[in-house]
Amino acid sequence: MSSIQELSQRIATNSALVEKWLASKNAKMPSFKQDADDEFPDTDGYPEVEAARMAVIDDTSALHDLLLGPREVLARVWGAVNNGAQQVISRFKILQAIPLDGGATYAEISAKVGLNERKLKTVVRKAIVNRMLREDVPDHVVHTASSALLLREQYMMHYYGFFVEQMFPASAKLADALEKYQHSTAAQDTAFGLAFNTDETLFKYLENRPELMARFVGAMEGVNRDPSQSQKHVITGYSWAELGEATVVDVGGSSGFMSVELAKHYPKIKFVVQDYKNNVEEGAAKLPSELTDQVKFLPHNFFDPQPVVGAEVYILRHICHDWSAENSEKILRQIVPAMKPESKILLVEIVVSPTEKPMSSIAERYLRIRDLNMVQMLNAQERSESDWRDIVSAADSRLELTRIITPHGSTDSIIEISLRQS
Numbered sequence: 518m519s520s521i522q523e524l525s526q527r528i529a530t531n532s533a534l535v536e537k538w539l540a541s542k543n544a545k546m547p548s549f550k551q552d553a554d555d556e557f558p559d560t561d562g563y564p565e566v567e568a569a570r571m572a573v574i575d576d577t578s579a580l581h582d583l584l585l586g587p588r589e590v591l592a593r594v595w596g597a598v599n600n601g602a603q604q605v606i607s608r609f610k611i612l613q614a615i616p617l618d619g620g621a622t623y624a625e626i627s628a629k630v631g632l633n634e635r636k637l638k639t640v641v642r643k644a645i646v647n648r649m650l651r652e653d654v655p656d657h658v659v660h661t662a663s664s665a666l667l668l669r670e671q672y673m674m675h676y677y678g679f680f681v682e683q684m685f686p687a688s689a690k691l692a693d694a695l696e697k698y699q700h701s702t703a704a705q706d707t708a709f710g711l712a713f714n715t716d717e718t719l720f721k722y723l724e725n726r727p728e729l730m731a732r733f734v735g736a737m738e739g740v741n742r743d744p745s746q747s748q749k750h751v752i753t754g755y756s757w758a759e760l761g762e763a764t765v766v767d768v769g770g771s772s773g774f775m776s777v778e779l780a781k782h783y784p785k786i787k788f789v790v791q792d793y794k795n796n797v798e799e800g801a802a803k804l805p806s807e808l809t810d811q812v813k814f815l816p817h818n819f820f821d822p823q824p825v826v827g828a829e830v831y832i833l834r835h836i837c838h839d840w841s842a843e844n845s846e847k848i849l850r851q852i853v854p855a856m857k858p859e860s861k862i863l864l865v866e867i868v869v870s871p872t873e874k875p876m877s878s879i880a881e882r883y884l885r886i887r888d889l890n891m892v893q894m895l896n897a898q899e900r901s902e903s904d905w906r907d908i909v910s911a912a913d914s915r916l917e918l919t920r921i922i923t924p925h926g927s928t929d930s931i932i933e934i935s936l937r938q939s
């Protein structure tokens with residue numbers, strides 16, 4: 518373990534390198550103010566800058582915990598209270614009650630949202646320590662970079678809403694769910710089910726509640742804006758242009774946002790987006806008119822036989838990680854009869870690297886959150902390369918995993934599956 522001084526010297530060196538690079542790019546300096554950029558500039562092509570940035574994030578977090586000491590670190594694990602405050606902010610639409618221009622007093626916000634002023638203040642002041650909102654003068658609240666982003670971007674608001682209203686209550690039931698269901702692989706045996714008193718799977722529950730499904734679909738678009746999970750890695754990370762005139766089936770493609778972007782980049786390729794009926798209807802309704810010949814929508818349950826025969830590619834992005842190995846095998850098995858010899862199945866998923874392979878702490882934190890979230894919401898998990906290989910071979914002996922591509926800066930990999938050429 519590095520000493521306090523070693524850490525601080527490394528932080529100073531690496532942050533100087535990052536700041537110099539920002540200046541050389543004429544980039545806006547990062548800040549917490551409302552007019553800050555939504556994300557750190559893309560470091561693609563500058564691996565030394567990205568490495569320095571990651572090192573600063575890792576080292577500042579270590580330094581923070583070292584200077585607190587173990588007792589205070591333990592005593593400050595109050596994540597649930599943070600999430601509770603965030604849930605109140607979302608439920609009472611507190612951000613929407615504060616104009617981007619000018620802010621509002623607690624009395625004004627309280628009158629708009631119908632929440633007792635004293636309690637409102639307690640909640641907002643908890644959020645303020647996380648740099649969401651701030652008081653520019655006592656008792657007057659204005660937006661910060663993160664709260665303004667939520668207000669400006671509906672998808673981020675959906676992502677946030679799903680997180681605080683569905684995922685947070687499920688977290689509180691995780692231990693109960695593991696006591697009850699640890700040996701089950703059934704998709705409905707979840708902490709989510711206990712929290713919401715339902716024996717439906719998450720997706721059935723959402724499908725039966727269209728307003729919640731609409732928020733989930735928006736949340737998936739929000740995930741997509743996260744630079745490390747952006748669909749740009751799929752768009753640039755696979756040899757799409759080599760397919761020429763081709764058909765791509767986007768299985769479980771939600772409202773089709775990835776296919777729409779792929780279609781704009783590769784005009785020779787036709788796309789079929791499959792998902793629950795409401796989701797594909799939503800996608801069809803907002804499809805840009807110039808893409809109506811190129812992108813089609815088809816309601817389809819991916820546990821039923823694949824109806825589009827002979828497509829060049831069947832792509833499943835963030836699908837199998839939602840399901841147990843047995844269910845993932847079933848999903849793949851439904852595609853095999855529709856494939857022609859040169860068809861490919863592409864899974865866009867995390868491939869968990871072996872623990873001995875170094876990873877930045879920020880990447881690892883995110884991976885651990887996603888892994889546990891899959892357990893609590895869907896009784897599923899993220900998987901290693903050997904897990905994926907096992908699923909592919911158990912799904913159908915004619916399938917083989919032919920390539921794993923991990924685009925630069927991407928949390929996800931593209932797992933290519935082909936029919937064995939005998």
Ligand SMILES: C[S@@+](CC[C@H](N)C(=O)[O-])C[C@H]1O[C@@H](n2cnc3c(N)ncnc32)[C@H](O)[C@@H]1O
Nearest residue numbers: 720737769770771792793817818819820834835
């Ligand atoms: C985690 S989201 C991923 C969405 C999209 N592929 C993406 O990249 O963001 C999982 C998707 O699977 C869809 N889904 C779940 N069960 C399904 C089923 N049985 N048949 C078809 N789609 C399903 C959900 O509606 C949702 O759109």
